[in-house]
Amino acid sequence: MAKIKAGVIGATGYAGLEIVRLLLSHPFVEVEAVSSVSFEGQVISEIYPQLTGIFGETLANDAAVVDRCDVVFGSLPAGLSEPIARRCFDAGKLYIDMGADFRLKNEADYKQWYGKDYADPALHEAAVYCIPELHRARLAGAKLIGNPGCYPTSVALGLAPAVKAGAIDPATLVIDSKSGATGAGRGLALNTHYTECNEAFAPYKVAAHRHTPEIEQTLSEFAGREVRVTFVPHLLAVNRGIVSTMYANFMPGFDLAAVRKLYEAFYREEAFVKVLPDGAVANLKNVKYSNYCHISLHADTHTGRLIVVSTIDNMVKGAAGQAIQNMNIALGLEEDAGLRIIPPAF
Numbered sequence: 001m002a003k004i005k006a007g008v009i010g011a012t013g014y015a016g017l018e019i020v021r022l023l024l025s026h027p028f029v030e031v032e033a034v035s036s037v038s039f040e041g042q043v044i045s046e047i048y049p050q051l052t053g054i055f056g057e058t059l060a061n062d063a064a065v066v067d068r069c070d071v072v073f074g075s076l077p078a079g080l081s082e083p084i085a086r087r088c089f090d091a092g093k094l095y096i097d098m099g100a101d102f103r104l105k106n107e108a109d110y111k112q113w114y115g116k117d118y119a120d121p122a123l124h125e126a127a128v129y130c131i132p133e134l135h136r137a138r139l140a141g142a143k144l145i146g147n148p149g150c151y152p153t154s155v156a157l158g159l160a161p162a163v164k165a166g167a168i169d170p171a172t173l174v175i176d177s178k179s180g181a182t183g184a185g186r187g188l189a190l191n192t193h194y195t196e197c198n199e200a201f202a203p204y205k206v207a208a209h210r211h212t213p214e215i216e217q218t219l220s221e222f223a224g225r226e227v228r229v230t231f232v233p234h235l236l237a238v239n240r241g242i243v244s245t246m247y248a249n250f251m252p253g254f255d256l257a258a259v260r261k262l263y264e265a266f267y268r269e270e271a272f273v274k275v276l277p278d279g280a281v282a283n284l285k286n287v288k289y290s291n292y293c294h295i296s297l298h299a300d301t302h303t304g305r306l307i308v309v310s311t312i313d314n315m316v317k318g319a320a321g322q323a324i325q326n327m328n329i330a331l332g333l334e335e336d337a338g339l340r341i342i343p344p345a346f
């Protein structure tokens with residue numbers, strides 16, 4: 001069988017490069033074309049020498065990637081994806097957007113948090129937002145996928161079973177997340193300079209991070225009513241990984257044992273989401289470089305609160321791995337094709 005031709009726009013960015021890295025081991029896909037604005041005309045292995053002798057594609061422009069490929073991954077800063085998505089859509093090609101341009105169904109939320117209107121509203125009608133374990137049925141026939149954000153993936157996977165079952169009071173939810181520095185991308189910024197983030201630890205964008213409406217969109221859907229959350233991200237001085245620790249009051253009639261049963265049933269058939277045994281604590285070192293999400297469940301009996309810890313690799317389950325999982329589903333491939341990566345122990 002001929003391999004599916006995939007292309008990556010923004011391939012020199014962190015998430016774009018991670019898609020290339022994972023797709024190079026995919027059994028049914030070949031990386032046909034990659035693009036860059038800053039490095040067009042250069043060979044990608046000159047910029048990322050770990051690809052030397054493995055992948056020597058010359059960086060093209062966006063249009064060439066769309067023309068040559070069956071599936072296009074766009075990995076660009078927010079606000080740049082609509083024209084590329086339109087070109088793919090009109091050509092009948094599958095487009096998967098890594099950024100936030102096709103995640104929010106409510107345009108007013110997009111305008112509020114990203115400062116822009118949707119320029120091509122018809123595209124947003126067609127766009128499918130999908131965390132596979134929560135929404136995979138939506139992908140049948142999809143041609144445009146808004147791949148979820150990294151924090152929202154860790155949060156939604158960690159909370160969906162409890163919120164859906166009414167086991168916690170969503171009005172009491174507090175979400176405290178930490179991300180490694182690759183979450184900020186490859187661009188230079190003062191807060192990710194070595195001397196600024198090494199030996200340092202602090203929240204940022206306190207209760208003002210752009211992922212808030214995306215988190216609320218999914219939790220509201222699972223609660224069946226509008227949910228508002230307090231979400232506070234922190235910058236952690238590691239390269240990869242997200243840990244989300246989430247707190248909410250138990251609803252009457254629910255305790256840790258009941259919630260554990262709910263989670264185990266919810267994720268029983270899932271290849272990538274693991275509910276850890278009683279007493280274990282989710283740790284980002286156990287999911288690094290992989291598409292797994294580890295969830296641990298805890299009770300604060302003193303205050304009557306459930307505490308959920310959810311951890312993922314922001315570059316894989318939080319970005320490139322989940323995009324490939326979405327592609328696999330949309331194209332009818334085995335969902336875990338190219339993603340059977342065992343996390344290293346150190």
Ligand SMILES: NC(=O)c1ccc[n+]([C@@H]2O[C@H](COP(=O)([O-])OP(=O)(O)OC[C@H]3O[C@@H](n4cnc5c(N)ncnc54)[C@H](OP(=O)(O)O)[C@@H]3O)[C@@H](O)[C@H]2O)c1
Pocket residue numbers: 010011012013014015016035036037038039075076077078080098099100148149150182183184185186187314315318319
């Ligand atoms: N990092 C993560 O953990 C993560 C997780 C989930 C989702 N995402 C999303 O994935 C997208 C890419 O993120 P990233 O972390 O890979 O960012 P990044 O490292 O900054 O990469 C973005 C790339 O886009 C390219 N680009 C093209 N046009 C550009 C323009 N006008 N301005 C700036 N860059 C432009 C740049 O490469 P050239 O100059 O070579 O073209 C740049 O390297 C973002 O939307 C981000 O929100 C990231």
